[in-house]
Amino acid sequence: MSTIVVLFTRDLRLHDHPALHAAVTGAERVVPLFVLDPAVLGACARNRIAYLVEALAELRAGLRGRGGDLVVREGDTVAETTRIAAETGAAAVHVSGEVGASAAARELDLARALGGPGVRLRVFPGVTVVPPGALTPSGGDHYRVFTPYLRAWESAAWRAALPAPDRVAIPSTVAVGRLPGPSLAGTGTGTLSPDRTRGGEDSARDRVRAWTASALAGYEGVRDDLSGDRTSRLSGHLRFGCVSPLELALVARNLPGGTAFLRRLAWRDFHHQAAHARRWADDAGHRPRDTDRRTDEDGFAAWCSGRTGAPVVDAGMRQLLREGFMHNRARMITANYLTRLLSVPWRRGADHFHSLLVDGDLANNHGNWRWIAGTGDDTRSNRRFNLLRQARRFDPDGSYVRRYVPELRGISGPEVHTPPLPAPGGYPPPLLPEP
The missing domain is CATH 3.40.50.620 (HUPs)
Incomplete structure (x- = not known):
């Protein structure tokens, strides 16, 4: 047989x-x-x-x-x-x-x-939706800019999704072995987040059904809303393949709001095709720009623990600690703060993220950090956010900050982004003034 x-x-x-x-x-x-x-x-x-x-x-x-x-x-x-x-x-x-x-x-x-x-x-x-290496530009081994990759990705012929098998016949003589227990998590890095995403295909498919039915239609308008928290929360499930990215793309493509979400899946494929093309290369930035960076150990420690005195940054970092997840807009804000204001090399931040994220994936994590730092497949080397403007735009009533920074819950409205000094509840003063 x-x-x-x-x-x-x-x-x-x-x-x-x-x-x-x-x-x-x-x-x-x-x-x-x-x-x-x-x-x-x-x-x-x-x-x-x-x-x-x-x-x-x-x-x-x-x-x-x-x-x-x-x-x-x-x-x-x-x-x-x-x-x-x-x-x-x-x-x-x-x-x-x-x-x-x-x-x-x-x-x-x-x-x-x-x-x-x-x-x-x-x-x-x-x-991935489209296999890494399946799309290449003329004269190159992979796409280095997202927009032309997106055009090729959207026009590519996708394979059909396959059904789950009805029957799986396993040899009767093979010993199946024991599943690992929860104690296995003690062997890893970082800390165990109390509110992390539960794992498994059933959980993933339940999330897909619930989110596409209730939130996908309005995704474009709310995906950056920190306090609303209406992103798909599927990144961890995609990281472990508990949901097929292709099947997810096929579902989203036929629903209102799907176009904006498909762009997120295309970004994921974009980073994977870049990692595939560079899989034998050194994992340093494509355009190293860290020569002028310094090592601020106190600042880095404050950033990791969510005690920089910048409320929106601290909220993002504490969400990461609590959930093993961070809203994508918060990821950009916290990464920009570390690399541009604290001048800490991007790799240190990427490694900290990777030690905690349920969706930790080197292709995506490093790809996104390089984008912020301007060291990878990107055309901008000087990307810098105005911290207060980002906070007021994407957390206008301060709900996101109050959710994750309990010291500031007594401050109502957007004033939570500029707490008085001394701040309440032992909240630290800002490491750096707002530029």
């Missing part, structure tokens, strides 16, 4: 899963596999590990409901996958293609390791 191993990585779902679909339709038996790799988990944020634990439990339940199971192993991903392929007599290993140097190296190592016993590695799309 023919057998195929499906190695799950950042695609923890059953719906629209090209690698799984091809295995189920092309072989009599399928081995869904996830490897808990200590080398990967040790550098992962606790918030992402906690999400992963929940997502794996939902994935196993979904597979069991279809007659299959999730096989879990602990160790080096390449070694464990090769071992499972040999034990089950698999003819192929399927995996969803990722971007970045570590993912590319893993694919190469896996292809070499499987080549000995004659097992073929097949790489499928599924992590």
Whole structure:
């Protein structure tokens, strides 16, 4: 009987899963596999590990409901996958293609390791709407400016979304292994946020249904509204592939308000295609401009803890600590404050974000930070926000600040953005005056 191993990585779902679909339709038996790799988990944020634990439990339940199971192993991903392929007599290993140097190296190592016993590695799309590398400009390996990429992305032929399998037949002899428990999150970096997003495909699909029905139509007008908090909150689910970005794009494309949301998905694909093109390059900024930067340890520590004395900045940083998530407009404001006003190199801020974000993804996180710092695929090197203007425009009544900075809840209206000195409740004075 023919057998195929499906190695799950950042695609923890059953719906629209090209690698799984091809295995189920092309072989009599399928081995869904996830490897808990200590080398990967040790550098992962606790918030992402906690999400992963929940997502794996939902994935196993979904597979069991279809007659299959999730096989879990602990160790080096390449070694464990090769071992499972040999034990089950698999003819192929399927995996969803990722971007970045570590993912590319893993694919190469896996292809070499499987080549000995004659097992073929097949790489499928599924992590983005349009596969990285599928769109290239004339005379270049990837798009460096978003607008022309968006035009190509919008006119590209998208594949059709695939249904979840009805049945998954797993070999009866394979030991499925134990799922990790919540304590696994203790091995990661950063702190565990009390209000983080729950992980799993069921949670992701519930969120898609609720948000597209209630908020998508007005998305363009409210996406930057800090106090309204009416963004999709799907970034963590997309990071772990608990929802298919293609399926999400196809749903949004046919609904009122979908055009503005599709642009956000296109930005995500834009950063992934840039990371794919540069996966063997040094991960430094494309246009290094940090030579004039200084190391302000006290300022950086105050920024990380949300105690800069700039209310909108502190609200964003405390939201990150509490939820493992930050509103996109707040991400831009806090990043601009760190790089332009505190003059701290962007990578330090990106690393702090990455240590906490449930949606932490190097392609997106570094791509967005480079955009703010003007060091990446961007045409502007001097982007600088007026902090007070940003606060008054995107949090006009101060609700966002009061939600996350309890010391300032006694100040009503927009005056919360310019608290008196000394500020109430032990709130710190500003590190820097408003420029």
